Amino acid sequence: MPCARTLSHCGSNGRSPARVFCVFLTQALVACALLGATPAAYAQTGGKSGRAAAYWADVLRVAEILGSVHYMRDLCDGSEGQVWREKMRELLKATEPDEQTRELLVGHFNSAYHKARIAHGRCSGKTVTEINRLLDEGAKLSARLSAISRP
Numbered sequence: 001m002p003c004a005r006t007l008s009h010c011g012s013n014g015r016s017p018a019r020v021f022c023v024f025l026t027q028a029l030v031a032c033a034l035l036g037a038t039p040a041a042y043a044q045t046g047g048k049s050g051r052a053a054a055y056w057a058d059v060l061r062v063a064e065i066l067g068s069v070h071y072m073r074d075l076c077d078g079s080e081g082q083v084w085r086e087k088m089r090e091l092l093k094a095t096e097p098d099e100q101t102r103e104l105l106v107g108h109f110n111s112a113y114h115k116a117r118i119a120h121g122r123c124s125g126k127t128v129t130e131i132n133r134l135l136d137e138g139a140k141l142s143a144r145l146s147a148i149s150r151p
Helices: 003-008 017-035 039-043 049-076 083-095 099-119 125-147
Strands: none
Touching: 049 083, 049 099, 049 125, 083 099
């Protein structure tokens, strides 16, 4: 995965919450790709499923955050286009999930997108607050994912 291309999708808005999350997510995606973090790889670890389960729970949560942020950032700003959907595609590519896990990740992204659409019909202060909360949570999860060694 070309890191420079990936980081260019993060924009250049200094330390904005969206850029921080995007940069941390990029680091996590690169770490996943370099570590060969796949469900099949975890299946070979035998007996260490707790660590793998925690890892995949974080990845699923990142997928949800990406879905929510994709909808809400478009609702409130509209200038980012498909950045967050593209990050989801990169997450799928980096983690190389089996078909069942891929469907689960995509399902979490889509479900979060639709829940955000129901909860936020227009951009409001509540929407902006939720975006910032999700970006902060996503940055923390992505930093944790990029810092861990593969289970």
